[in-house]
Amino acid sequence: MMNNTILFVDDEENILKLLEKAFTKVGYAVKTARSGEKALEILQNEDIHVMFFDLNMTGMSGLELCRQVKQARPMDMVFALTGYASLFELSECREVGFDDYFKKPVDLKLLRRVAKDAFEKRARWKKG
Numbered sequence: 807m808m809n810n811t812i813l814f815v816d817d818e819e820n821i822l823k824l825l826e827k828a829f830t831k832v833g834y835a836v837k838t839a840r841s842g843e844k845a846l847e848i849l850q851n852e853d854i855h856v857m858f859f860d861l862n863m864t865g866m867s868g869l870e871l872c873r874q875v876k877q878a879r880p881m882d883m884v885f886a887l888t889g890y891a892s893l894f895e896l897s898e899c900r901e902v903g904f905d906d907y908f909k910k911p912v913d914l915k916l917l918r919r920v921a922k923d924a925f926e927k928r929a930r931w932k933k934g
Contacts, residue, residue, distance in 0.1 A: 809835075809853060810833070810834050810856075810921075810925050811834070811836070811837060811852065811854045812829055812834050812835070812836055812837070812856050812857065812921055813836075813837045813839065813845060813848060813849070813852075813854045813858070814826065814829075814836065814837070814839075814857075814858050815838070815839045815840075815842065815845040815857070815858070815859045815860060815871065816838075816840070816863065816887065817840050817860065817863040817865075818860070819840065821860070822838040822840065824914075825838070825858070825914075826838055828914045828917075828918070829921070832918055834921065841864070841865050841866060842859075842863060842865060842866025842867070842870060842871035843865060845857075845859070845871055849875065849878075849879075854882075855881070855883060855924075855928055856882070856924045856925060856928070857882065857884045857885070858884075858885045858886075858917070859872055859884060859885070859886060859887065859904075860886075860887050861886050861887070861888040861895065861899070861907075862888065862889065868887075868888075869898060869899070872884050872899075873902040875903075876902065880903075881928070881931060883924035883927065883928065884904055884905055885904060885905055885907065885908065885920060885924075886899050886904045886906070886907035886908070887907070887910060887912060888907060888909060888910060889910045890909075906920065908920075
């Protein structure tokens, strides 16, 4: 896969390990961060365009992280992961720029398909 690196941000280490294993197994390069602040550091140095953020983290929330990422990199594909979601929270996800959201526990096959589609979409946009 050509530069198909994914960034996962979640404050739960076991979730990051599960996601990293599931995605590297099918050929993706994976970066992980346990905080929004660490994710922003990674994005300053890495060329990553597909990301999955937990919404509820200590420190910077996934909503604030998405807001900052989308302001700086509007063409990137950012997806929300959450253990619980209210209608208010979901509408806020759209407002800050999330491309979609997924409720935990999430089907890993579905997330892999979403990542594949996101990379294909970016490739189409790049050609355009």
